[in-house]
Amino acid sequence: MRDFSYLRAGSVDAARQAAALPGAMLLAGGTTLIDLAKCGVAEPDTLVDITHLKGLDRIDVNERGATIGALAKMGHVADHADIKSRFPAISEALWQAASAQIRNMATIGGNLMQRTRCPYFRDPANFSACNKREPGSGCSAIGGVTRGHAVLGTSEACIAMYPGDLATALVAFDATVHLGERRLLVDDFFLLPGTTPDREHAIKPGEMITAIEIPSSAAARRSTYLKIRDRQSYEFAAASAAVGIEFEADGRTIRDLRVALGGVATKPWRARAVEDALKGKVLEPETIRAASLLAVEGAVDHGANHYKIELAPRVVARAILKLGETA
Amino acid sequence: MTVHNIRHGDASDGALAEAVGGRLSRVDGPAKITGAAKYAVEQQLEGLAYAVLVESTIASGKVRAIDTAQAEAAPGVLKVLTPDTIISLRTASDWFGTPPPDKPYCPLARDITFSGQHVAAVVAETFEQAVTAAALVKVSYDETPAIVDLSDGKAGDGIPIDAMTKEWGDAPAAFAAAPVRICAAYNTPREYQAPMEPHGLIARWEGDQLTVWEPSQWLDGMARTYAEWFEVPFENVRLVSPYIGGGFGSKALALSHGAVAASAAKMLGRPVKLVMTRPQTFTGYGGRAATRQTVTIGADHDGVIQSIVHRGVNETSIDGMWVEPLGSVTSIMYATPNFSSKQNVVRVNSVVPGAMRAPGENPSAFGIESAIDELAYEVGIDPLEIRLRNYAEQDPHAKKAWSTRQLREAFAAGAERFGWARRSPKPRSMRDGNQLIGWGVAAGTYPVRRAYGEAIVRILADGSVEVESSSIDMGQGTYTILAQTAAETVGVPADNVVVKLGDSRFPRAGVTGGSRLAGVMTGAVYKAATSALDQLVGLAISDPRSPFHALQANTLVVANGRIGSPRGDGPDVTIAELLKSVGRDCIEATGDTMPANSTAEDRYKNYTTIAMALPHTEGDYSRHSWCAHFIEVRVDEDFGTVRVSRVVSALDSGRLYNPKLAESQWKGGIIMGIGQALLEEGIMDRRHGRIVNNNLADYLVPTNADIPDIDVISVGIPDLHSSVLGGKGVGELAIVGVAPAIANAVFHATGKRVRDLPITLEKLI
């Protein structure tokens, strides 16, 4: 039997120190980690359980923004009244993620750190080539089943899609990740695969996510998360869009716009080209649809995932238009 | 002596909840909800060891070598089984009982014919140790090119299955002469039963007696296979399967993993437990075979069919044979003077496919019920009207009268409840904002399969009634309807009936498959209970110690656990009091539905093979259940996502023994049909010949959010040609026709005809 040790961290510092040791991994809700251990992908020597750390599950919302502790449960954040009213896209991204059971277990920190659903990544017994798992071993997905793979941000080494919903919403609203004292924009926290797809985050050994912080904005207040998939619930996105909008006083001219895409890219994908094209424009369906096409500028498909290139701009356009209707 | 009278009213005969036809809730429900129900592999046995399978990672080739050294040295490992070290078994007969070739059988493969084939197994003291050691078994292969699926260039046309050919008239000529002609190809992918409870077992040997705790849809059939493998008498094998967490056809046969576990138990002299992982359930046994059909219909301008030419293909494995009868609905649904259906099977590197809810009828209906819809648009006739114009008044293939066919009633009742008359005929003509709305209709059918069953009914000293049978309950409600049957027949409250199932030591039963169990077993229990009641009343009348002795009555009435005279004069006692007065602590009677002159050999064959099942067209009648589905979909025009927003289905399953349970079965079938139409598909990596979505996060089945309220209407009438009490099949019927009804609704919504299931968003975008 593969023995590993289990350690219950007494403090954030203790957890960070323990997790810095080789072979150690933080354990939060376990809904990703235990799953990957069963697949043979994660093989920790030490599990550092952080679920008992005090104070890390707080959700504080004030005029400046929201600070959400790393151990807050997905379900709690989704249902939080102030999150719902001031950051609807965050709440919607969460309640449309996974299942009620998983949302009750899973934490915000663990959610950001969830791994790709690439089937080749998840099956080492059958597919030894995976650059993300085993740098330099190749990529089994390219030329194989690619329906769920990314069309944006891919490299020759890896085309795995980042599946999380929450981070997509966070990146739209310039949220930051707190790694103790160090802070990083969510956009900078996630890395493109490039030649090192095994490095997914700008987190260093001995660091731990302690919280995320989302600044308040008018765009965040009028925001939504639209998630499209074949199954109505409990499925990752075929394409999704986190969109926030702020109008000028006329209620029709776009002052500020935030657009991020999920389900189509190797990391949470901010679509600044769409934002820039539409700022200052009047909300008209034709204009919106045309500008939304910019969301997939530079997209590259691998056969079966081609539909994402057509789908993503339509999701963006619908989300923007939907927000316009409520103006 | 008639002491009571089974109600023969309409299908839902509105009886008391406890009687046959009543809406008694599942009697096994509380045990399942509270966790008291113990499933097969939950048995706690002394000395239990754990086996874990090692599977092939290639789809075609040979095992060159298996290096077990590391695994054997791992902590807790008791044995590593390979083709070289596992004990030799004999080949068992197939489910028809065909005598097997006289050669050894090895459940671990040297010759690899599919990815995920069992090549080795590790047995250890704990499950965790076995899992770890299994990963240390190193298998090397000589790989050869695989035929991955039906579209593989190497697959060829396959093997013609002559027994599937059905022809009358001159279909090609009539097609050529028809003024309206349509021709299209329809494909269904590999689909999986995905029961909640994975396959697994505990096997224990005591001398040459084998006990197997295993979820099973067929105790006696599986016991026969184990007995033949291990060359022990049939009576030496005991199968125990009190509850089953879903089967859908996949748990009817003893499979290779069972042979591995029972071999390990024999070799170690210890009980061994083996449970498949969820990914292994996608390759350890077969799901529904992928199918392709072409349907050509020649008709006149009024939509009256002149000819149907149908060609079908299904995949099977390299060395096994599975035929999914694709012409089964095609040949009976509509009247046509000219007909031709033929079928081939194609060998591919897959595990041998298996039975999955309505094998044959389900894909068959997707073909013909889509094609007739295409014809309806071609000739400009309402899709419901065209079905009525081509209504088959008798079985067009067997040329026999239907025993009962309430399909016209189903169309009428469904259309009325659905509001079909308000349908706007043109595609893309109904919408709600971005949602295109489509209404589709399709029919379904399933034959009435009949076989035999036995039961013991005991009336016990305390007045309670006990029923025993080796049939099973996988959630469909056997415990409940047999309690109702015994309660009503004997005349006691259903609460006072204890039904015991799922032990091959009990009186025998055939396979729980083909929707036959309820009809068979209610018949057997009815007969056994009638004879127990006769004994009881006989005793009461004739035993000198009975309070009724002086009455000199020729009959008595038993109701609600009490015995009295029909006119209400004279004594009135409980069954317990009567038994006490005559000094008996039990009355026991056996009942069966076998022909009167059956031999012991017949009996063995009846219950351990499917060779003796009665054809549904035996005698003067053709027997089938029927249904009509009316379905509304909403398709987002930008995203291509399809949501089913309304389902009205009217179904003819004959008399319903328990409408509440039948409705649940129907709804379950419809839900599974929605999954088949929109979500389910084994996705193949064609380079490796391997299904990659082998888990329930990636193999999508519907969630509650995908399912609207489902309205089911029973239009059946008792059909005494089909079963002793008048019921026809329930369990499989309702899935048949759902996928084409949805595809037809999608066409109505979007103007796009999707002929390849599932209808995923990229096909509509």
Ligand SMILES: Cc1cc2nc3c(=O)[nH]c(=O)nc-3n(C[C@H](O)[C@H](O)[C@H](O)COP(=O)(O)OP(=O)(O)OC[C@H]3O[C@@H](n4cnc5c(N)ncnc54)[C@H](O)[C@@H]3O)c2cc1C
């Ligand atoms: C079937 C299924 C469906 C799902 N569907 C969706 C979906 O639709 N959308 C979606 O967004 N998500 C989905 N998920 C993913 C789910 O949201 C994540 O599994 C969950 O959020 C992980 O949180 P956790 O607390 O359980 O993390 P864990 O499993 O405990 O940890 C995950 C990883 O994060 C690390 N980690 C945990 N906490 C910290 C921390 N504070 N700092 C640094 N590292 C940390 C761990 O070491 C580990 O590597 C799904 C998951 C499953 C199993």
Ligand code: SF4
């Ligand atoms: S896409 Fe990335 S994760 Fe998937 S196999 Fe290729 S390298 Fe591995």
